[in-house]
Structures are given as C-alpha cells and as structure tokens.
Amino acid sequence: MSTYSLEHKEYLKKIRKEKIVVTFFRFLIILIFLIGWELLSHFKLINTFLSSSPSKVFSTMLSLFADGSLFRHIGITLYEVLLSFIIATVIGIVVSIILWSRPIISKIIDPYLTILNSLPKVALGPLIIIWVGASINSIIFMALLISTFITIINIYSGFISTDKGYITLLRSLKANKRQIFTKVIWPSNYMTIINALKINISMNLIGVIMGELLVSKSGLGYLIMYGSQVFNIDLVITSVVILAIISYLMYFIIDKIEVIVLNKNS
Amino acid sequence: MKNKILSVKNLKKCFHDKKTEIKALEDISFDIYDKEFVSIVGPSGCGKSTILSILSGLEKQSDGEFKFSKDVTIGYMLQDDSLFFWRTILENCLIGLEITGKLNEESKNYVIQLLQTYGLGDFMNKYPSSLSGGMRQRVALIRTLAIKPDILLLDEAMSALDYQSRLAISDDIYKIIKNEGKTAIMVTHDIAEAISMSDRVIVISKRPGTVKSIYDIELSNKSTPINNRKCKEFSLYYDKIWRDLDVHI
Numbered sequence A: 001m002s003t004y005s006l007e008h009k010e011y012l013k014k015i016r017k018e019k020i021v022v023t024f025f026r027f028l029i030i031l032i033f034l035i036g037w038e039l040l041s042h043f044k045l046i047n048t049f050l051s052s053s054p055s056k057v058f059s060t061m062l063s064l065f066a067d068g069s070l071f072r073h074i075g076i077t078l079y080e081v082l083l084s085f086i087i088a089t090v091i092g093i094v095v096s097i098i099l100w101s102r103p104i105i106s107k108i109i110d111p112y113l114t115i116l117n118s119l120p121k122v123a124l125g126p127l128i129i130i131w132v133g134a135s136i137n138s139i140i141f142m143a144l145l146i147s148t149f150i151t152i153i154n155i156y157s158g159f160i161s162t163d164k165g166y167i168t169l170l171r172s173l174k175a176n177k178r179q180i181f182t183k184v185i186w187p188s189n190y191m192t193i194i195n196a197l198k199i200n201i202s203m204n205l206i207g208v209i210m211g212e213l214l215v216s217k218s219g220l221g222y223l224i225m226y227g228s229q230v231f232n233i234d235l236v237i238t239s240v241v242i243l244a245i246i247s248y249l250m251y252f253i254i255d256k257i258e259v260i261v262l263n264k265n266s
Numbered sequence B: 001m002k003n004k005i006l007s008v009k010n011l012k013k014c015f016h017d018k019k020t021e022i023k024a025l026e027d028i029s030f031d032i033y034d035k036e037f038v039s040i041v042g043p044s045g046c047g048k049s050t051i052l053s054i055l056s057g058l059e060k061q062s063d064g065e066f067k068f069s070k071d072v073t074i075g076y077m078l079q080d081d082s083l084f085f086w087r088t089i090l091e092n093c094l095i096g097l098e099i100t101g102k103l104n105e106e107s108k109n110y111v112i113q114l115l116q117t118y119g120l121g122d123f124m125n126k127y128p129s130s131l132s133g134g135m136r137q138r139v140a141l142i143r144t145l146a147i148k149p150d151i152l153l154l155d156e157a158m159s160a161l162d163y164q165s166r167l168a169i170s171d172d173i174y175k176i177i178k179n180e181g182k183t184a185i186m187v188t189h190d191i192a193e194a195i196s197m198s199d200r201v202i203v204i205s206k207r208p209g210t211v212k213s214i215y216d217i218e219l220s221n222k223s224t225p226i227n228n229r230k231c232k233e234f235s236l237y238y239d240k241i242w243r244d245l246d247v248h249i
Helices: A006-042 A055-067 A070-099 A103-116 A121-132 A136-160 A164-172 A179-190 A190-215 A218-231 A233-264 B048-056 B089-093 B095-100 B105-117 B133-145 B163-178 B191-195 B234-244
Strands: B004-016 B021-033 B037-041 B063-068 B074-078 B151-155 B183-188 B200-204 B211-214
Touching: A006 A055, A006 B074, A055 A070, A055 A233, A070 A179, A070 A233, A103 A136, A103 B037, A103 B183, A121 A136, A121 A190, A121 B021, A136 A190, A136 B183, A164 B095, A190 A218, A190 B200, B004 B048, B021 B048, B021 B063, B021 B105, B021 B133, B037 B048, B037 B191, B048 B074, B048 B151, B048 B183, B048 B211, B074 B133, B074 B234, B089 B095, B089 B105, B089 B133, B089 B163, B095 B105, B095 B133, B105 B133, B133 B163, B151 B163, B163 B191, B183 B191, B191 B234, B200 B234, B211 B234
Parallel strands: B021 B211, B037 B183, B037 B200, B074 B151, B151 B183
Antiparallel strands: B004 B021, B004 B063, B200 B211
C-alpha cells in the first residue's frame, strides 16, 4: 500500500467511498419500501386484505416453511426450470450446429423459426394441456416452447458471425468442417453461448411459471394461482417474493460462471 | 539454372452475383523459381489477391491452370493476423500442425525454436491481446512457417500496420523468409515495399487483370529492404512501375 502515490491513494479512496454510497442506498431503498409498506398497512391506510404486508409475508413464509411445503414448491419449480433449461440448451446447441453446417437447411427453415419465435406461446397453453395432458410434461413443454427457439437463434447467429478471417485461415490449411467447428466456431463463441444461456434460463423460468399457472398441483406458479383462487393475497405475494429471490440467485450464478469463463479466456 | 517451382498459365477468374459477372482475371501467366521472392503489384481491385486465393486452393479458377513442380506445402498469410484470442501465442502457432495432423514433440519443438529465434520466446505463453500489431504479424508469420511450407503466399501481409512498424516488420519478415530459405509470393499495393523486398516484381493491369510487365529487380548493393530503398536504382524501378500502373484519380 505504501508504494502507491498520494494521487493513487486518493483515487482508491474515491472508489471505496462510491462503493459504500451505492451499497448504502441500495439497502435504504428496500428498507424504506418495506417500512413504508408495513406502516401503511399497520395504520390501515391501505387494505391489507388486498395488499398484504411485510410481516404477513414473513409469517406466511414461516408457516410454509414449518409445514415443509416451502421447499417442496421451490424444489418442484427449480427442478422444472433446470430440466427444461438443460433440454433447451442441448436442443439449441445441436440445432445450431446442424444449421451452421448445412446453410441450405437454415435458409429453408428461417421463416418458420422466426414465426415460432415471435408467436406468443401462451396462446398455445390450452392446446398443450389437451395434447400433452395436465401434468409436469405440459409445464416442461411450455417452457421449452418459450425458450428453445430464442436459444437456437442466439447460438446460431453467434456461430455464423464468427470472424471470417479465422475461417479463411483454417480453410487455407485445408481444414474440414468438423475441424473448423471444434477449433474456431466453438471456442470463439463461449461468450455468445453464455449469453444465450442467460436468456435461456430466464425464459425457462417464465415458461415454467406460466405452465404452473395453467395446470400444476405444486410449484410456485401453483401457489400463486391457488392463493388467488382462495383470495389469500398473503400467499400470492409471498410466492412472488420467493420467485424474485430465486430469479436473482439464478442470474447471480450464471453471472459467476461467466466471470470464470472470462478469466479462463483472457 | 534455377529450379522452377511453380508455373501459372492463362489463369482466368470470373465472379458472379445476381446482376452481373465480374471478370477479375483475364489472362495471368508467370513462373516462380525456388527460393525466389516475387511481388505482385497492381491497382486495387485488379484481382491480385485472387491469384493467391487460387494458388492456395481457396478459390477455383474459371479457366487456365497452374502447376507446382512437386508436391508442395503452401503457407498462406493474410493482412489480418487472425490470431485466436483464446489461445496463447504458442498455441496459435501450433494450429496449422493440429489441422494437418502433424503435431508431435519434434514439430512442437521446431515451432518453439522459431519463436525463440525471432524474439518471441518470452511471449510464448501470453495471449495475442498483449502484443503490438507488428509482433502479432510476426507471430502470424511463424504460425505460417510452422507447417514448413515450401512456398509462402503473403497477401498484403503488412498493410494493416502503421508506416514505421511496416518498414520494421518488412525487414523482419524478409530476413526470416531468407533465413529459412523459403520461396515467397507477396501481393501488395505498395510499390516501394515490392521493390525493396523482391527479386522480381510482376505488375498486373487494372481489372480484368493481365500481366502488364515483369521486372527483375537488380540493385547495386542489395541488402535488407530498408537499405534497399536507398539504392540509386530504386527510384528508377519505382517510376517504371508507377507508369505501368497508370493511375488516374
């Protein structure tokens, strides 16, 4: 530390100060929000039946925890998200490889891919239930419909926008398609794939919750649906809060993976 | 008598798009001899790079033929160094051996030795992003040399660099190529670069490209490219080629 110049120390101090300010205000916002919400409901300024309160959310969470259903619902939802995430990733990568290695196929199916991607998949919900049945399968199916096409499109467009110079170099060495893929396309697209997976996982979360709202008997989406049907707003809001925490954690984990991959590659 | 290593006869190349057919090369013929350094100069868009693409097998000629005297290995070096950012310098230089399936202890040691000989030993395990443009180009040359090519094809290999690095790296590359006893064909738009480095200069006309003239570069005290620029014959060749190129703006 002593080797740093005075100016540099000032600079470090400034950074530290900024970090403290950011952290402080982050907590301040959530604190004001929670306290305000609690006070408003405590003094009956808002209808607690409709808008619940932090203490009620907390106690609902505790009772869900106490009867063991909290982790069961979270577990089911996470399981469904993870399963559809893995399937969508595998399909996304495999299809992208096929499209990349056979441009003619890509040309042919391009409009269909676009239509399927932009179609609001919720519209298919009732159909899915009829076709696949009211089970976990329809939830996975729904999630896959929402996540797979965008994953394919993202990974594939990464593949085809690979630096042409790299490919020319390998072609001048008489490399075959498989070599071009394994030596250039794949390693140069780590970041594309990580970004595609980021979108993929949040799409799957959306899809799973949507599926659970439609058909399920457990999971966070089910809790929300059930809560609204019996007019237990505490339960609905508690589930939404848990969902928010989960989606943040998922994002956080992928972000960490990204940092690890980045460090390995630079 | 020098050994002929390549002969090109009546090469023709057309490019097609929806609306038109572009005649890039009309009629190109020349011979290349062993250990020779030959430059091809011509106005931009004359199809000079296409000649190298055809020789390297990246493109197919529309008509005409070219023949190598024996089964040669070709090293192709482009303007863009295309170093893989996810590989170290050494790993970058080994890519050719990996692709051609010739990577083993011996060939790897050869590449390491090349890197050390040409001042890149300390950077072997670094990534390309930490190198300057000139050094990256030197790495690209060693990557090209790694597969022990008989003929080097240099396509505007130095053009992306700033003027000073370009002069310095021209000297470097020239020395490396001569040291390793390679034959080289270099495409450039820079007349001075062509004269200073080459044994012969082939001038290509504007599109559709034909061979306009071929000059044997004979300088009174020929040494390195930078010094060659000071020879008294240098400006004579420069004037002749400039006239041949017939530049109008």
